[in-house]
Amino acid sequence: EAGVAQSPRYKIIEKRQSVAFWCNPISGHATLYWYQQILGQGPKLLIQFQNNGVVDDSQLPKDRFSAERLKGVDSTLKIQPAKLEDSAVYLCASSLDPLTGAEAFFGQGTRLTVV
Amino acid sequence: GDSVTQMEGPVTLSEEAFLTINCTYTATGYPSLFWYVQYPGEGLQLLLKATKADDKGSNKGFEATYRKETTSFHLEKGSVQVSDSAVYFCALSDDNDMRFGAGTRLTVKP
Numbered sequence: 001e002a003g004v005a006q007s008p009r010y011k012i013i014e015k016r017q018s019v020a021f022w023c024n025p026i027s028g029h030a031t032l033y034w035y036q037q038i039l040g041q042g043p044k045l046l047i048q049f050q051n052n053g054v055v056d057d058s059q060l061p062k063d064r065f066s067a068e069r070l071k072g073v074d075s076t077l078k079i080q081p082a083k084l085e086d087s088a089v090y091l092c093a094s095s096l097d098p099l100t101g102a103e104a105f106f107g108q109g110t111r112l113t114v115v
Numbered sequence: 116g117d118s119v120t121q122m123e124g125p126v127t128l129s130e131e132a133f134l135t136i137n138c139t140y141t142a143t144g145y146p147s148l149f150w151y152v153q154y155p156g157e158g159l160q161l162l163l164k165a166t167k168a169d170d171k172g173s174n175k176g177f178e179a180t181y182r183k184e185t186t187s188f189h190l191e192k193g194s195v196q197v198s199d200s201a202v203y204f205c206a207l208s209d210d211n212d213m214r215f216g217a218g219t220r221l222t223v224k225p
């Protein structure tokens with residue numbers, strides 16, 4: 001079974017530039033998460049999708065971050081404009097149905113460095 | 116909102132020592148509880164889980180029991196190995212989302 005695919009693996013941009021990350025979840029997983037993991041901290045949930053609808057985006061800085069999941073499969077996360085404090089690993093995860101206790105499967109992440 | 120609090124690290128143990136990493140949670144409902152592990156240079160992967168009170172999750176010699184009365188899900192292993200060196204994250208999942216603790220870095224020395 002193929003895992004969660006993310007690209008790119010690494011990205012370096014200057015502050016105020018824009019960047020986009022892509023995620024392809026495991027086939028059949030309706031739930032998709034985007035997390036931000038700053039060095040030395042636990043993953044922080046940015047947004048959760050159920051199919052193509054948003055379940056929770058309460059911690060997404062909506063003035064600069066946006067995410068979409070068209071057709072309920074692939075998802076993109078965008079930052080525009082980036083700030084220095086956005087430097088982190090951005091993790092995508094997917095799950096069958098969290099309401100049944102199904103675990104989340106994580107991609108390798110995209111390491112973003114903002115200089 | 117729901118949250119997870121983990122024992123702060125780092126934790127350094129000698130091989131074959133007993134490990135406990137504490138995890139407590141706050142939740143309005145009845146969440147599922149997880150331990151994830153992140154080995155050096157690798158992504159997050161599930162270590163074990165428990166979906167209801169008194170369930171015990173176990174894998175690779177690690178165990179954790181879902182204690183509703185103390186809202187805890189402490190991770191234990193009777194005899195750690197050098198290969199267990201990693202960062203361990205406690206997490207909960209409920210109706211709304213999946214939230215993680217800050218992580219505990221474990222280093223096991225030969």
